[in-house]
Amino acid sequence: MKVLMKTAKGEGNVEFKDLEPPKIKSDELLVEIKAAGICGTDLHILHDKSHYVPPVTLGHEYAGVVVEAGSDVTDFAAGDKVTSPATINCGVCHFCRIGFTNRCIDPNKRILGVARANGAFARYMAVPAKIAHKLPRDIPFEEAAIAEPAACAIHATEMVPVNMGDTVVILGPGPMGLLILQLVKLAGASQTIVTGIAADQDRMEIAKELGADHIINVEQENPTLKIKEITNDLGADVVFECSGAPPAQKQAFNIVRRRGKIGLVGLTGREINISLDKIVEGELEVKGSWGTLWTSWKLAIKLISLKKLKVKTLISATLPLEQWEKGFQLMESKDAIKVLLIP
Ligand SMILES: [Zn+2]
Ligand SMILES: [Zn+2]
Incomplete structure (x- = not known):
């Protein structure tokens, strides 16, 4: 499958690579990506301005459908619509244990689309089931792909x-x-x-x-x-x-x-x-305010599916993954609020 990858440190170094679809572990989901948003973080990684560990497939704001659930996964099945945060918190550090999983201190933490875990600018992505959120059946994938920034915004109002x-x-x-x-x-x-x-x-x-x-x-x-x-x-x-x-x-x-x-x-x-x-x-x-908590996601998904949070207005363009450069440019020039890429 074609994936959009940051191949090495430095300015640029973002290109298409051919990868095998990921082989999932027993506690993971294989997710077929239906829509993935371009985030400021993706632009920062392109320009070498924020934390990332190459080589890594970019993209962490997504919605998709489970095509396979690992053998230890009990609460998800093929056909479920899902999304998740990017951060795969360790679950055992001090901050994870006291509930602040968004501030997980594990130095080798995996972050989808950023560090040690390939992201959503690809047809398939492996997602640990413990971080995934099931989406209501009727929520459009495009709108659900805005759940990540929506959850970040909700967390800001949880803090303040x-x-x-x-x-x-x-x-x-x-x-x-x-x-x-x-x-x-x-x-x-x-x-x-x-x-x-x-x-x-x-x-x-x-x-x-x-x-x-x-x-x-x-x-x-x-x-x-x-x-x-x-x-x-x-x-x-x-x-x-x-x-x-x-x-x-x-x-x-x-x-x-x-x-x-x-x-x-x-x-x-x-x-x-x-x-x-x-x-x-x-x-x-x-x-x-930094990142999201479990509660932020639950509310984001609820408000989007009830159409209380109007996220469609924020989607300025939906492009095939092949046109990622155009999408990145639209975001950078502020000609777009959110651009979605469809793998
Ligand atoms: Zn983001
Ligand atoms: Zn942790």
């Missing part, structure tokens, strides 16, 4: 819960921002504000369609002043930083109200210059 009536600001209208926007509305936010830059124009339109009450182009308007105006000088109850841009990370601390909450979802890869006195004086609650 929103209360009924809250005014919530979302910095960055990318996939994560647009998913969190929908989630905070479901949680009862009374007012939502999404900020972005001029290049985010199309994404801002979608934020509006999804019900954002205000959108702010930070290149045209001062977000701090604008949010003060909207909140009668109080500031936002909750801010989610989803852009991964250093200026936005800094802004979060200027637009949150005293005793407010900040959820940091985006990574900048840089240090920013900010006085932590803001946290002391404001009695702020600042939390990071």
Whole structure:
């Protein structure tokens, strides 16, 4: 089978390879991939900017169908629709044992499509049954492939819960921002504000369609002043930083109200210059969010299948796997929110 592989360290080095379909172990599922999303992580790996262990087939946001279940697997059978997180947590480290499997500390951890486990940009993939989630029969594969980013967005709201009536600001209208926007509305936010830059124009339109009450182009308007105006000088109850841009990370601390909450979802890869006195004086609650928990997936799948979370709007293009380069370019230029590849 044809797989899209990162063959070696360094910039580029992504190409098609011919591999035998994987031979599964007794605790694994052989999954036929029906749709796989391109994630920022795939772009980072292409450009050698994040952790990965080559050679590895890329792709970790997927939905598919079980074609074979290993001999020790009891809860899945051929024909089941499935998806899963990328991280294959070890189950025995301190953090796995206390339930924070998303922060598994095993240095040799396998991550589908990233490290020591081939990913979903291929016709078939081997998935340990312990991490797989069964999908409802009627959920389209394309929508189910968005379950991974949806679960990440849900985990952010697990870390930083929103209360009924809250005014919530979302910095960055990318996939994560647009998913969190929908989630905070479901949680009862009374007012939502999404900020972005001029290049985010199309994404801002979608934020509006999804019900954002205000959108702010930070290149045209001062977000701090604008949010003060909207909140009668109080500031936002909750801010989610989803852009991964250093200026936005800094802004979060200027637009949150005293005793407010900040959820940091985006990574900048840089240090920013900010006085932590803001946290002391404001009695702020600042939390990071990383990956997903079992609970995040259960809710993601439920909300997608009930169509409470509108993920179809986020799929800008669906391309055959052969056109991966076009897909990667669409994501990189921000001309697409999510691109799905079909092996
Ligand atoms: Zn991802
Ligand atoms: Zn672990």
